[in-house]
Amino acid sequence: QVQLTESGGGLVQAGGSLRLSCAASGGSFSNYAMAWFRQGPGKEREFVAAITYNGYITPYADSVKGRFTISRDNAANTLYLQMNSLKAEDTAVYYCARSSNRYYSGSSPTVYNYWGQGTQVTVSS
Numbered sequence: 001q002v003q004l005t006e007s008g009g010g011l012v013q014a015g016g017s018l019r020l021s022c023a024a025s026g027g028s029f030s031n032y033a034m035a036w037f038r039q040g041p042g043k044e045r046e047f048v049a050a051i052t053y054n055g056y057i058t059p060y061a062d063s064v065k066g067r068f069t070i071s072r073d074n075a076a077n078t079l080y081l082q083m084n085s086l087k088a089e090d091t092a093v094y095y096c097a098r099s100s101n102r103y104y105s106g107s108s109p110t111v112y113n114y115w116g117q118g119t120q121v122t123v124s125s
Contacts (some may be wrong), residue, residue: 002027002114004096009119016086016123022079022096022116030074033099035112036081038092038121045095047107049081058104063089088125093118 008020020036035050050058057070070084079096082115097112105111 001077002098004098004114004116006094006096006116006117006119009094009121011122011124012086012123014086014088014123017084018086018121019083020081020083020094020096020119020121022081024077024079024098027098027114029077029098031102033104034072034079035097035099035100035107036070036079037095037097037109037112038055038090039095039118040089040092043092045109046092047109048094050104053102054102055068061107083121086121088121088123091123093120 003025012018031053033052036048037045038048039045047061049060051070051072058122061073067085071080095118096116098114100113
């Protein structure tokens with residue numbers, strides 16, 4: 001049974017930083033691409049960033065480009081999202097997700113078949 005558990009969310013002032021983690025268990029973490037999504041209040045789930053099974057980073061969402069960095073540690077079965085220069089519009093529940101493929105297959109949530117429960121990020125302006 002694959003389980004994904006996010007952590008690291010919280011309340012931060014605009015301009016601050018947070019680092020999210022996603023611990024994976026119950027599956028071959030190192031064999032699959034991973035991604036971060038987010039869902040703000042009253043909004044649809046939005047793609048943030050993805051990373052291939054071996055650490056190659058695919059294009060970020062325009063809204064986070066230059067501010068967020070996705071990474072993974074396959075030895076630790078953990079996915080990360082470093083978020084800098086946070087803005088109020090980054091407020092959302094952040095989800096990690098596991099793809100059914102090794103490589104990037106798109107930004108649609110339907111490509112990803114395992115999801116964490118999410119961690120809340122709130123940015124105060």
